[in-house]
Amino acid sequence: MIEAITSLDAIFALSGAVLLVFAAFTFADQTNTSRWGTGLFWALLGTTFAFGGILPYWVTGGLVIAMAVLDGCGLVRRGSHSESRPEEQTAAAVRYGWKIFVPVLMIPAVTYASSLVPWGQNVSSDRVVFVSLGYASIAAAIVALVLTRSRPTGLIQEGRRLADAIGAVIILPQLLAALGTLFTAAGVGSAIAKFVSGVIPEGNLFAVVLVCCLTIAGSSFLMGNSFAAFPVIMVGLAIPLLVRPFGADPAVVGILLLTCASCGTLCTPMAANFNIVPASLLEMQDSYGVIKFQAPCAAVMFAAHVLLLWAVAMR
Amino acid sequence: MDYLPLIGIAVVAAGFLLRLRVTIIVVAAGLVTGIAAGMPLIGSAGAPGIIDTLGKAFANGRIITLFVLSLPALGLSERCGLQEQARRLIRKIPAATVGRLQIVYQFFRVCMVALGIRMGSGHVSFSRPLVLPMALGAAKADDAGDNEQAEQIERIKAVTAASENYGNFFGQNLFFGASGVALIVSSLQQNGIHVDPRHIARWAIPVAAVSLVVSAFQYWLLDRWLARRSLKRKVKKP
Numbered sequence: 001m002i003e004a005i006t007s008l009d010a011i012f013a014l015s016g017a018v019l020l021v022f023a024a025f026t027f028a029d030q031t032n033t034s035r036w037g038t039g040l041f042w043a044l045l046g047t048t049f050a051f052g053g054i055l056p057y058w059v060t061g062g063l064v065i066a067m068a069v070l071d072g073c074g075l076v077r078r079g080s081h082s083e084s085r086p087e088e089q090t091a092a093a094v095r096y097g098w099k100i101f102v103p104v105l106m107i108p109a110v111t112y113a114s115s116l117v118p119w120g121q122n123v124s125s126d127r128v129v130f131v132s133l134g135y136a137s138i139a140a141a142i143v144a145l146v147l148t149r150s151r152p153t154g155l156i157q158e159g160r161r162l163a164d165a166i167g168a169v170i171i172l173p174q175l176l177a178a179l180g181t182l183f184t185a186a187g188v189g190s191a192i193a194k195f196v197s198g199v200i201p202e203g204n205l206f207a208v209v210l211v212c213c214l215t216i217a218g219s220s221f222l223m224g225n226s227f228a229a230f231p232v233i234m235v236g237l238a239i240p241l242l243v244r245p246f247g248a249d250p251a252v253v254g255i256l257l258l259t260c261a262s263c264g265t266l267c268t269p270m271a272a273n274f275n276i277v278p279a280s281l282l283e284m285q286d287s288y289g290v291i292k293f294q295a296p297c298a299a300v301m302f303a304a305h306v307l308l309l310w311a312v313a314m315r
Numbered sequence: 316m317d318y319l320p321l322i323g324i325a326v327v328a329a330g331f332l333l334r335l336r337v338t339i340i341v342v343a344a345g346l347v348t349g350i351a352a353g354m355p356l357i358g359s360a361g362a363p364g365i366i367d368t369l370g371k372a373f374a375n376g377r378i379i380t381l382f383v384l385s386l387p388a389l390g391l392s393e394r395c396g397l398q399e400q401a402r403r404l405i406r407k408i409p410a411a412t413v414g415r416l417q418i419v420y421q422f423f424r425v426c427m428v429a430l431g432i433r434m435g436s437g438h439v440s441f442s443r444p445l446v447l448p449m450a451l452g453a454a455k456a457d458d459a460g461d462n463e464q465a466e467q468i469e470r471i472k473a474v475t476a477a478s479e480n481y482g483n484f485f486g487q488n489l490f491f492g493a494s495g496v497a498l499i500v501s502s503l504q505q506n507g508i509h510v511d512p513r514h515i516a517r518w519a520i521p522v523a524a525v526s527l528v529v530s531a532f533q534y535w536l537l538d539r540w541l542a543r544r545s546l547k548r549k550v551k552k553p
Binding site for chain 2: 055060063096104107144170171258270284
């Protein structure tokens with residue numbers, strides 16, 4: 001029993017339940033011009049959450065394609081939610097004061113605290129944080145409910161307001177992770193490394209450094225993260241062309257190439273969970289607004305990486 | 316052919332150029348890549364297929380989207396004056412500007428990840444509920460409906476998302492137990508090179524320091540831009 005409660009599957013089931021309730025409320029939402037399509041989207045997502053561990057993978061894959069098609073046909077839309085007026089906000093701020101920070105700060109604090117206590121054997125240590133996050137969120141919801149003496153439907157309405165603000169891009173991070181898996185299975189990383197090692201001017205240290213940095217940043221730009229491309233580029237390019245001939249410290253080359261990849265990640269819509277989902281979470285008009293702001297900083301950081309790696313390899 | 320797998324990347328590029336929905340682009344790229352690699356649509360016991368690989372990876376990726384569980388608590392707190400309270404807090408600090416707030420947050424975020432403290436998405440836990448209302452409060456940009464302010468608010472939202480990414484990306488490998496450090500160790504190990512994770516983490520310090528300086532400069536530029544804008548507004552409507 002305890003084992004079942006502390007498993008990640010329990011948290012997925014709870015998330016699925018929340019999403020299915022969102023779906024039910026969306027079906028009943030008369031303000032949404034596409035309530036059936038939008039509700040179906042949330043219902044499908046809830047189903048993949050609750051039953052993703054039980055359903056055959058090809059069924060989950062089919063549901064994923066259905067969600068993408070719903071969004072592609074423009075059937076996932078926002079309802080109009082009543083935003084609180086400034087005077088309501090002021091009245092609420094006077095009424096609840098500092099206490100209103102409690103549920104919000106609770107989520108990170110409880111997540112961290114509960115990841116420190118020993119968990120059952122069935123939860124691997126890197127997953128504990130997610131189980132903790134799940135229960136911390138539920139605890140925060142209960143505290144918010146008690147603190148504000150709101151009705152439980154308020155929790156659902158307000159949660160759904162935020163989910164609606166994010167919209168269909170909510171599935172993008174998972175979808176892109178899936179695409180990354182397909183890319184890796186098809187050998188995209190090795191194809192890039194093979195192409196680059198054919199054109200790289202061997203022996204010229206600065207050129208080698210520049211090409212290694214461009215390749216890793218470019219790969220993470222194309223694939224949305226550095227983890228899939230890093231081993232291929234480290235082993236295929238950096239070790240034979242930088243570490244062996246120039247005697248550069250492999251650990252230093254590794255860490256510099258890995259953070260250099262982040263410069264590519266900062267500029268790409270493929271890193272949806274960092275660049276696209278936050279834009280909709282913060283209700284920006286331009287979904288590429290975060291990327292546009294980050295691009296100049298990424299360019300300077302890229303140049304800094306090239307210079308640092310060059311200096312390190314020259315020693 | 317060796318370069319055939321890259322066709323998926325071409326599909327992604329074409330999709331973005333045609334401004335199609337990203338969800339559809341990604342699914343199309345996945346299907347094309349799988350077909351190019353000669354995978355069947357639905358796999359059998361021996362050979363994985365395209366649709367089941369997609370479903371399996373999607374199911375394994377559910378942890379990325381677990382933050383939906385925290386939306387009800389955040390939404391209800393917002394309804395009950397969270398943003399107004401955050402604005403009041405920042406107005407008690409006269410020296411606060413959007414840029415200074417962002418660099419303080421970024422430094423805090425670097426410290427957290429350097430200690431190995433993970434708590435899901437920082438955008439959901441901090442940026443939306445706390446940092447954004449504070450930044451808007453510091454900019455005194457809250458009378459909505461003003462066209463000129465819309466541009467400034469958009470920029471403030473962008474910097475709020477960026478400070479979280481900068482801190483997270485360039486800080487996380489300061490922790491020797493970080494997954495990135497582990498990736499370096501294991502990649503080198505497979506090639507017979509043994510390195511100490513603490514040695515890797517020490518070399519993450521220069522990059523983290525440079526990133527703080529570069530972003531502080533970008534925030535300073537943003538502050539100047541915002542100050543010029545608000546000056547113009549004051550002149551315009553005396």
